[in-house]
Amino acid sequence: EDKVVQSPLSLVVHEGDTVTLNCSYEVTNFRSLLWYKQEKKAPTFLFMLTSSGIEKKSGRLSSILDKKELFSILNITATQTGDSAVYLCAVVGYGGSQGNLIFGKGTKLSVKP
């Protein structure tokens, strides 16, 4: 059965800290891995990774995929209170149709001032 496991489930840090969120997965014929940020309702897209070892970066956020070890990390540097959210990891395999994302439970990040 395809699955995505995120760790930690929750994390409390102070502004300015750097955090690393983890996502490990098992999926038949891996196709891509996506990170989303869920603040109140809608998950908002952060990154999509398909190739191993390539870092995707956007401002203070970055992510890397290790297809051999079947995991990805999401790094946030110099955290701000606005980074407080649930971060979701999702994978897609070739066994499913386009857009059949398998989500993890998420990591709830709380950034204290």
Place this chain on the structure above:
Amino acid sequence: EPEVTQTPSHQVTQMGQEVILRCVPISNHLYFYWYRQILGQKVEFLVSFYNNEISEKSEIFDDQFSVERPDGSNFTLKIRSTKLEDSAMYFCASSGPVEKLFFGSGTQLSVL
């Protein structure tokens, strides 16, 4: 920036009633999806829709569920006879040919 819009934001219904959740996907997207999230649980795939037909549906998407694209802009999810366990946040999403999904803000469905 274009976005997926969903209406209503909240829907309260009695068990056994029919509900229709509405979505307007991003205009140039061709792939449409419904997901749901029961409180405290994972976001779960329900159905994908492309070229006016269902591409894939999950085990959750039983005969009580249906989707429709009644015109060029709307995409709807109908639950024929709601059950208590259908209470959840329902997300509509759309994408282009790459599976970078854009999600709407969701409809919180409460079945009493």
